[in-house]
Amino acid sequence: MIGEPARPGARKYVLFDVDGTLIDAVANQHRVWRAWAERYGLDPDDVYQVALRTRPMETFAQVVPDRDPRECLAALHDLEDEDVRSGVYAAFDGASELLGALAPGSWALVTSNYEHRVRGRFARTGLPVPDVIVDAASVEEGKPSPVPYLLAAKRLGAGPEDCLVIEDAPSGVQSGLHAGMTVWGVNTSVAVDGVHRHFGSLRAAVLDILAFTSGTHPSHGR
Structure with missing residues (x-):
């Protein structure tokens, strides 16, 4: 180029x-999404593959269409904030x-x-x-x-x-x-x-x- x-x-x-x-x-994002998926009883690997391609609200619509997206986002944010405090970067x-x-x-x-x-x-x-x-x-x-x-x-x-x-x-x-x-x-x-x-x-x-x-x-x- x-x-x-x-x-x-x-x-x-x-x-x-x-x-x-x-x-x-990358490892932190994978860990956060794994914890989020397990909280909702979902397959972590399947969820992460969707999350890699879409924004969080779009991910929720695909993997948990029956759940309140605001609740899903709040749970994700809590996990991300905890990862910033305790994760290895x-x-x-x-x-x-x-x-x-x-x-x-x-x-x-x-x-x-x-x-x-x-x-x-x-x-x-x-x-x-x-x-x-x-x-x-x-x-x-x-x-x-x-x-x-x-x-x-x-x-x-x-x-x-x-x-x-x-x-x-x-x-x-x-x-x-x-x-x-x-x-x-x-x-x-x-x-x-x-x-x-x-x-x-x-x-x-x-x-x-x-x-x-x-x-x-x-x-x-x-």
Whole structure:
């Protein structure tokens, strides 16, 4: 893929997804959904396969259509909050170095999770927290809508053309693309459709992300 050209003289910004991009939370998500499924007498593996493809309310509609979705969501949130308090989390290799090297006010987090959980996970992993966090409560339309990334850019005082989105999931990639931003994919074995560049790991992208912020990122792909 070909990277988008930098706009000379303009300040550059980086907008990060969290789960799967900066923090490895796959095992935690699996554990939470297993506990939730067992609470409702469901097969945990079947539920998790649905949850991977849909948002929670859509998952509930498929696996427990006769239950109150608000009750189901409250139970899920309780389990997620407990996991933040007691679960084991790890930042992806390169995350601490990368975030520590970025200038204050030049980056943000854009997540489908909630800010208090993100802060809890960052505290557990020692990652710095930026001034701007756009979470699920910040917007009425989540990813793949462009709204979350556009709101983050607005709060940073940035134009979409000067923003680099770092994502690992198709819905997040589409959100960044719909927002008119440069989108790089990380932590996947194959490139997600639409990304301008692909890196097998976050570590492999660190120097290129820092180069982007200086306006000198290369135009060759990976």
